[in-house]
Amino acid sequence: MSTFIKLLARNRLAIFGAAVLGVIILLIVVTPLLPLPDPDATATADRFKRPFSDGFILGTDHLGRDLLSRLLWGTQLSLAVGLAAALIAGTVGAAIGIVAGYFGGRIDNVIMRAIDMLMAFPYILLALAIVAALGPGLLNALYAVAAVNIPFFARNVRGVTVSIAHKEFVDAARLSGMGHIRILTTEILPNVLPVVIIAMSTTIGWMILETAGLSFLGLGSQPPQADLGSMLGEARAALITAPHTSIVPGMMILLIVMSVNLLGDGVRDALDPRLRSGALSRPMAATLVRRDETPPEEAETEAVLSLENLQTRFEVGSRIYRAVGGVSLAINPGECVGLIGESGSGKSVTALSVMGLVASPPGIITGGAVRLNGQDLIGAPYRRLRALRGDRVAYIFQDPLSTLHPLYRVGDQLTEAIRVHHRISRDAAHERAVKLLEDVRIPNARARIRSYPHELSGGMRQRVAIAMALANEPEVIIADEPTTALDVTVQAQILKLLDDLRRDRGVSILFITHDFGVVGQLCDRVAVMYAGRIVEEGTTAEVLDAPAHPYTKRLIACVPELGAGRRELHAIPGLPPAVDQLPHGCAFAPRCHKATGLCATSEIELTGTGRKVRCILPEEDVA
Amino acid sequence: MSLALETRDLTKTFDVGKRLMRPPKAQVHAVHPTSLNVENGETLGIVGESGCGKSTLARMLVGLLPPTSGTIEIEGLSGGSSPADFGRVIQYVFQDPVSSLNPRKTIRQILEAPLIHLHGMGRTERSARIDEIFDSVSLRPEFLDRYPHEFSGGQAQRIGIARALAANARILVLDEPVSALDVSVQAQVLNLLADLKDELGLTYLFISHDLAVVEAVSDRVAVLYFGAVVEEGRAENIFASPRHPYTRLLAESAPVVGRPIGGQAQGELPDPMNPPPGCAFASRCPRATDICRTDRPELRPIEGDQRAACHHPLDP
Ligand SMILES: Nc1ncnc2c1ncn2[C@@H]1O[C@H](COP(=O)(O)OP(=O)(O)OP(=O)(O)O)[C@@H](O)[C@H]1O
Ligand code: SF4
Ligand code: SF4
Numbered sequence: 001m002s003t004f005i006k007l008l009a010r011n012r013l014a015i016f017g018a019a020v021l022g023v024i025i026l027l028i029v030v031t032p033l034l035p036l037p038d039p040d041a042t043a044t045a046d047r048f049k050r051p052f053s054d055g056f057i058l059g060t061d062h063l064g065r066d067l068l069s070r071l072l073w074g075t076q077l078s079l080a081v082g083l084a085a086a087l088i089a090g091t092v093g094a095a096i097g098i099v100a101g102y103f104g105g106r107i108d109n110v111i112m113r114a115i116d117m118l119m120a121f122p123y124i125l126l127a128l129a130i131v132a133a134l135g136p137g138l139l140n141a142l143y144a145v146a147a148v149n150i151p152f153f154a155r156n157v158r159g160v161t162v163s164i165a166h167k168e169f170v171d172a173a174r175l176s177g178m179g180h181i182r183i184l185t186t187e188i189l190p191n192v193l194p195v196v197i198i199a200m201s202t203t204i205g206w207m208i209l210e211t212a213g214l215s216f217l218g219l220g221s222q223p224p225q226a227d228l229g230s231m232l233g234e235a236r237a238a239l240i241t242a243p244h245t246s247i248v249p250g251m252m253i254l255l256i257v258m259s260v261n262l263l264g265d266g267v268r269d270a271l272d273p274r275l276r277s278g279a280l281s282r283p284m285a286a287t288l289v290r291r292d293e294t295p296p297e298e299a300e301t302e303a304v305l306s307l308e309n310l311q312t313r314f315e316v317g318s319r320i321y322r323a324v325g326g327v328s329l330a331i332n333p334g335e336c337v338g339l340i341g342e343s344g345s346g347k348s349v350t351a352l353s354v355m356g357l358v359a360s361p362p363g364i365i366t367g368g369a370v371r372l373n374g375q376d377l378i379g380a381p382y383r384r385l386r387a388l389r390g391d392r393v394a395y396i397f398q399d400p401l402s403t404l405h406p407l408y409r410v411g412d413q414l415t416e417a418i419r420v421h422h423r424i425s426r427d428a429a430h431e432r433a434v435k436l437l438e439d440v441r442i443p444n445a446r447a448r449i450r451s452y453p454h455e456l457s458g459g460m461r462q463r464v465a466i467a468m469a470l471a472n473e474p475e476v477i478i479a480d481e482p483t484t485a486l487d488v489t490v491q492a493q494i495l496k497l498l499d500d501l502r503r504d505r506g507v508s509i510l511f512i513t514h515d516f517g518v519v520g521q522l523c524d525r526v527a528v529m530y531a532g533r534i535v536e537e538g539t540t541a542e543v544l545d546a547p548a549h550p551y552t553k554r555l556i557a558c559v560p561e562l563g564a565g566r567r568e569l570h571a572i573p574g575l576p577p578a579v580d581q582l583p584h585g586c587a588f589a590p591r592c593h594k595a596t597g598l599c600a601t602s603e604i605e606l607t608g609t610g611r612k613v614r615c616i617l618p619e620e621d622v623a
Numbered sequence: 624m625s626l627a628l629e630t631r632d633l634t635k636t637f638d639v640g641k642r643l644m645r646p647p648k649a650q651v652h653a654v655h656p657t658s659l660n661v662e663n664g665e666t667l668g669i670v671g672e673s674g675c676g677k678s679t680l681a682r683m684l685v686g687l688l689p690p691t692s693g694t695i696e697i698e699g700l701s702g703g704s705s706p707a708d709f710g711r712v713i714q715y716v717f718q719d720p721v722s723s724l725n726p727r728k729t730i731r732q733i734l735e736a737p738l739i740h741l742h743g744m745g746r747t748e749r750s751a752r753i754d755e756i757f758d759s760v761s762l763r764p765e766f767l768d769r770y771p772h773e774f775s776g777g778q779a780q781r782i783g784i785a786r787a788l789a790a791n792a793r794i795l796v797l798d799e800p801v802s803a804l805d806v807s808v809q810a811q812v813l814n815l816l817a818d819l820k821d822e823l824g825l826t827y828l829f830i831s832h833d834l835a836v837v838e839a840v841s842d843r844v845a846v847l848y849f850g851a852v853v854e855e856g857r858a859e860n861i862f863a864s865p866r867h868p869y870t871r872l873l874a875e876s877a878p879v880v881g882r883p884i885g886g887q888a889q890g891e892l893p894d895p896m897n898p899p900p901g902c903a904f905a906s907r908c909p910r911a912t913d914i915c916r917t918d919r920p921e922l923r924p925i926e927g928d929q930r931a932a933c934h935h936p937l938d939p
């Protein structure tokens with residue numbers, strides 16, 4: 001709630017709307033107490049008095065009635081009718097939408113067809129028809145406006161309800177013995193309420209306008225009762241001779257609708273979780289760099305890709321998340337290096353930092369270097385990064401759909417990827433694309449090339465994503481959990497494919513995973529990450545057979561291994577630390593059974609050459 | 624030993640492309656006739672790849688989904704049982720710990736629901752019972768008045784388990800209960816489940832795609848492929864000496880340190896709208912012969928209590 005107020009307060013237009021609306025509401029609340037003449041008392045002698053004459057602040061209308069008095073009473077009536085219409089439309093519409101969305105099936109089908117039919121009518125026509133049927137009168141106008149808006153609410157709410165009704169907590173409620181009515185009111189309703197409120201706050205302005213419209217046509221409030229629409233309607237005849245009689249109610253309608261809409265949009269934005277997380281602010285083309293020291297632009301290395309003390313953080317409000325806290329890692333030509341760690345340990349952020357793909361804001365690279373054949377990429381201009389992305393360094397992600405566009409054929413996407421970096425003819429690129437699909441062992445590649453991504457299975461899609469990564473024969477492939485979402489039998493196929501590719505073509509691979517089994521089968525060397533830092537590094541055999549860091553050792557002990565039979569697992573107590581409040585000293589100390597006072601106070605360095613460990617009491621000696 | 628749960632020829636068929644008046648466009652056979660039995664105090668592991676019908680089967684067992692045909696016999700329940708009747712005997716722990724908790728309710732409200740609606744407990748009794756359950760899943764009582772988004776995946780899954788325990792059911796269906804968790808947390812939750820089982824004498828159906836996890840926690844294992852049980856046997860035998868070619872493919876595909884990458888069978892699952900007439904695995908099976916493409920193999924005993932649905936089962 002307080003974040004809601006804060007977000008709303010940041011929106012200047014909404015605040016302006018709230019202020020205007022507040023003044024109007026204050027005025028109509030105190031109206032009965034003000035010393036105003038009777039709004040309906042006619043005095044033909046005082047017709048069409050100009051504003052500020054003879055004690056009539058806003059003048060009089062064609063029957064000599066006090067315009068100020070009529071305006072305030074009329075505003076009160078119009079606002080009340082608009083609000084009532086919104087409440088009725090919102091409640092009835094939400095009820096229909098919830099029932100249709102929750103029960104689904106035939107009930108949903110019948111209700112939504114009926115709603116569709118209502119929506120097919122131009123709605124002012126529908127409102128007119130309803131009033132015509134019920135007879136003119138303010139109350140009937142209210143019903144008409146409410147009825148016309150019900151489909152809008154019903155549709156919105158149904159959509160949200162469908163997604164909520166399929167959430168697991170609804171099943172859980174059913175298993176807890178709750179009946180339909182109880183589930184609807186206590187599980188579903190609280191979750192759709194924000195949507196109803198948003199829809200109401202954005203439509204109430206229109207409903208006021210629609211009611212005014214009906215009154216203007218003489219179908220709403222009946223004389224002598226004043227509402228804004230009827231005041232405007234009565235003033236129509238004297239538009240030229242006494243313009244103030246129309247300007248006064250017209251201005252009021254303008255002010256009300258404008259302020260309600262500004263406030264309503266503000267409420268919507270503040271309640272919308274997507275807008276709240278700042279996801280709609282456009283990210284920059286490359287990650288922001290803010291290094292205190294600039295390392296030399298070039299350095300001698302054997303490695304194709306080397307990270308030197310890379311630091312990446314996220315700054316969200318006043319919090320600083322040190323996602324990558326000084327990672328150094330080298331990948332030699334033709335080598336496959338595994339980066340293993342639990343969720344949130346910073347594996348993906350490390351990988352994305354290499355090519356400046358971390359979203360900024362909130363991501364910032366605050367130190368270190370990433371060298372491709374010795375050249376630093378971190379400080380490189382965007383033009384250079386873009387030329388290298390997908391050409392020299394390619395990525396494969398867990399979800400292949402993040403690289404494949406859903407609306408284009410996979411073949412066209414492959415050809416496009418090739419032609420961005422190479423000037424070759426469309427036909428040549430097409431041939432190359434077929435070849436690539438054959439290389440990643442897609443059966444019947446020449447036909448498959450015409451498929452859309454959604455026509456392929458998960459494993460096939462990942463193969464296409466790998467083909468995309470290979471398109472320009474990169475030196476380095478960064479694979480971020482490419483098989484985590486796949487079934488084991490498909491995973492085995494993809495791992496075999498990657499293994500063959502690197503042996504045949506000599507590409508280097510940085511393979512990110514949380515699975516020791518996969519590392520053991522694919523990688524030459526492995527680095528273990530914990531809380532944004534590498535805690536251990538060495539050849540795969542060394543690290544897996546004789547882990548030196550207590551974390552690695554205990555993590556391996558937690559993982560059940562096929563063939564080991566039924567057994568008690570040795571869990572590590574506690575959770576990894578949050579990277580916005582890292583402990584002093586060793587980040588693993590709170591969970592480590594070997595921790596001493598020194599561990600929590602001094603900075604622990606990564607020691608050793610080749611085989612490295614960040615621990616003062618390692619399980620194995622590393623030279 | 625007495626049976627806790629038995630299914631006979633349980634099937635589920637979904638209609639695809641429903642239309643208002645006319646029959647649906649197609650049907651998907653999510654679960655083919657399946658007969659399973661689970662003894663009291665046993666853990667039956669169910670493994671299979673995505674889309675093989677694991678969750679559909681599980682949801683039928685707890686009464687969330689009506690079967691198309693076949694029967695489920697659970698001690699004390701009959702055909703006309705309501706969801707609440709089911710809820711007192713068999714409960715479900717969901718895969719996604721976070722989406723299984725209503726974001727707008729406190730943990731206490733979530734845990735109270737089964738106590739109120741299934742057992743009609745009074746306020747003081749409830750509060751005592753909740754404290755007891757919360758303690759048994761090793762969570763601190765001050766968490767009770769917080770909302771779900773304040774918890775990590777592992778903690779949320781403990782809350783999900785606590786809710787299942789609150790119903791006081793003897794049978795728990797655990798649908799991928801640790802798949803969404805990190806390995807170090809996964810071990811914590813698996814150990815908790817093992818302790819609870821010993822303490823309370825529970826019966827588990829443990830569904831997972833992770834063979835190593837299933838092997839570590841189960842007494843018996845059933846392997847599902849394309850909506851049918853293709854092999855069933857004791858946990859220590861089934862992956863060590865599989866008799867069905869698909870079980871062997873699964874076991875060989877699982878990444879194990881120090882073993883070359885295995886399981887190179889190509890091919891994909893058949894189209895569920897047009898299931899093949901014979902063995903569903905025939906298109907990927909190295910042992911397939913003509914009879915495999917025409918006759919569907921029945922699940923039959925191969926050796927001891929290991930059963931497989933295959934015309935040419937493997938030698939041990
Ligand atoms: N856009 C962001 N804003 C704020 N914090 C972020 C953002 N992206 C990542 N983080 C934080 O950075 C840390 C490292 O995240 P990262 O995604 O690299 O972990 P990971 O090791 O890849 O985990 P997983 O195994 O879940 O993929 C986490 O604490 C995460 O919460
Ligand atoms: S430095 Fe200390 S606390 Fe950290 S892993 Fe080593 S022994 Fe444990
Ligand atoms: S029945 Fe035939 S095709 Fe099916 S698994 Fe057995 S050998 Fe293979």
Ligand SMILES: [Mg+2]
Pocket residue numbers: 347348349480
């Ligand atoms: Mg990641």
